[in-house]
Amino acid sequence: MxxxxxxxxxxxxxxxxxxxxxxxxxxxxxxxxxxxxxxxxxxxxxxxxxxxxxxxxxxxxxxxxxxxxxxxxxxxxxxxxxxxTFDPPWTSDRISERGRERLRRSGFAPPAPLPPGPVGLIGIEDLATLPVAECPYCGSSDTRLDNPFGPTLCRAIYHCSACRQPFEQFKRV
Amino acid sequence: MTTESVAPALDPGARDALAELVLSLADDEFIIGFWDSEWTGIAPMLEEDVATSSIAQDEIGHAKALYELLAELTDDDADRIAFGRSIADYRHAALLNHARGDWAFSAARRYLYETADAVRLTAVAASAHPGLAALAGKMRREETYHLLHADAWLRRLADGAEDGRRRFAESLRQLWPDAQQVFAPLGAGEGLDREGWLPKPMPELHAAWLERVRPVLEPITGELPAASPDAGGRTRRTDDFAWLHGEFTRVSGSEEGALW
Structure with missing residues (x-):
């Protein structure tokens, strides 16, 4: 080779x-x-x-x-x-800064950063969708997780209590 | 999968042991994925329709990746393995032999399966086979969401109205003996150990699972009987499964080599 x-x-x-x-x-x-x-x-x-x-x-x-x-x-x-390939695994931390901004602008909350630890063996509890994501429309953190499953495998559904908009989050994984 | 990655030639014994382990994982994910996909369109509420369909899609996706790994190991075809076997050749745990039942039954099975799968996947993610370890590590990250979902339903049904609680408890008791079979000994048990394909032996994984679920389940079900995995835990088949097999092989069986 x-x-x-x-x-x-x-x-x-x-x-x-x-x-x-x-x-x-x-x-x-x-x-x-x-x-x-x-x-x-x-x-x-x-x-x-x-x-x-x-x-x-x-x-x-x-x-x-x-x-x-x-x-x-x-x-x-x-x-x-x-x-x-799954080696290395894709994780939501691989989304670039520009990517996160583009997600925000199209109505998706970007995933929160992952906790530190070996990529394959992070604790189950640490990985889950956060109960709160920042609303991509108004920026409020007064939001709630409606459903950790959404229209595609990688998306979760939230609701913003401040501007009363449903929105999606790219899952932290 | 097109990975031409390092595939050091395995001696036949080591390869067969690995293939048996991968097949058991793949069939479990494949069959629970198909049972759960039956809720698409008829789950009790819209959110659950989306969630259950999404989980089923994950499981079948995991099965696809595992069948592809197996096809590479055994020089076979992933679709042939998934759809081209007779009923007796599937190797899923007896827990997955049952039809979906009512919602409480599906929720009970999902809790039992997800907790067992989590214990098993953590071990497989440390497998001596790099491809399998990487895939299991990746699957584990997704299964986190399934585990949370199963746990949320356990709490909802256990703390909810009498009818739901009763159905849930009955389903858990009914499925309990078959749930042990996720840890049924594989024929290649020693080979798995020797090669490090499964870094912790099945009995150890089984004990870890029991320690975790008993204290959660018994307040709901009452004392659960002692039950052990047995050698037939992955080979017993039922009429329910025969029916499902007829369903999921219908398209592939209608025209040989059809793509869909």
């Missing part, structure tokens, strides 16, 4: 990936969502590591296809391979 160092090509790959929206929350790109684990040129092939937000996320295949097509079109390598 020959790993090639191609900083310019890699920068083009990252720039292209930054234009690919998350299929379920298009306001945020796959890069800002943190699902891209890394990119590398190996033996003439371009390999991209894709870290699913949830194991059963039905958008994985759509993402894989979109990434493959867009990167193929750059013609930087003989082929593009997207490796789906």
């Amino acid at each position: 020959v790993i090639e160092t191609r900083p310019e090509a890699e920068a083009r790959v990252w720039a292209e990936l930054a234009e690919i929206p998350d299929p379920e929350i298009p306001a945020i790109s796959v890069v800002d969502l943190g699902v891209i684990g890394g990119v590398a040129f190996e033996d003439g092939r371009l390999r991209v590591q894709l870290l699913p937000t949830f194991v059963g996320c039905p958008a994985i295949d759509v993402m894989r296809q979109e990434i493959t097509e867009r990167l193929d079109a750059l013609e930087l390598a003989d082929s593009v391979i997207v490796d789906v």
Whole structure:
């Protein structure tokens, strides 16, 4: 296996990936969502590591296809391979600052930071959705968790008592 | 999964032991996912419809990833393993042999399963097999939400009206012997231990689970009988499961190689 160092090509790959929206929350790109684990040129092939937000996320295949097509079109390598992996696991801390801002602007409360600890073995009690999330509309913390399960696997439903709006939070996981 | 990651060749004994463990995990998640998906559209309230459907989707997603890992190990096909086996070849715990029943029954089963699964997953997340350990670690983060949900329903039913409390307690008592079977000994028990696929032996996991759930359940159910996992705990099948098998293989059985 020959790993090639191609900083310019890699920068083009990252720039292209930054234009690919998350299929379920298009306001945020796959890069800002943190699902891209890394990119590398190996033996003439371009390999991209894709870290699913949830194991059963039905958008994985759509993402894989979109990434493959867009990167193929750059013609930087003989082929593009997207490796789906859980090592390292995606965690909600992987969402970038810009990603969190974009979530907020489209009506999603970003996930709260994770407590410190080894990623695979954080205590069950520490991981749960917080009873309170900051309302993305009015900024109030006077909110309550309505349902830890929402319209997709990664979203929980809250209600803001200050502006009386329901809103969703990207789950802390 | 396209991971061409490091897959050091395993000797057949070690591989078979790992495959048996992965199959038991996968079948548990697959079958509880299918039973719970039956509540979609008819759960007692909208929030529960969303929650139960979401949990079922998680479980079936976990099963898919586990079947893919198994397919890699045994040079098989994940869909073939999931949908192409006869009833006698499934290896889920006897707890998952029962039809969904009423809401209290499903809530009782979910509590028993989620607590047992949490104990088991914590062990599997430290498995000597890196792919399995990573997947279990990731699954565990999602299962946290299931555990919270199961716990919230336990408290709601136990502290609620008489009818719900009675149904819940009866369901727990009925399911108690079969719940032990999540920790049923696997044929490859020694191999699992030797290779470190399952870093803690089943009896130890079973004891940890009992210690955790007995004090929670007995105020609701009264004293629960002594019950142990047994060698047939993952091979006994029921008419309920035969019916479910007919349901979930209907599409794949209607046309060989169909994609959906």
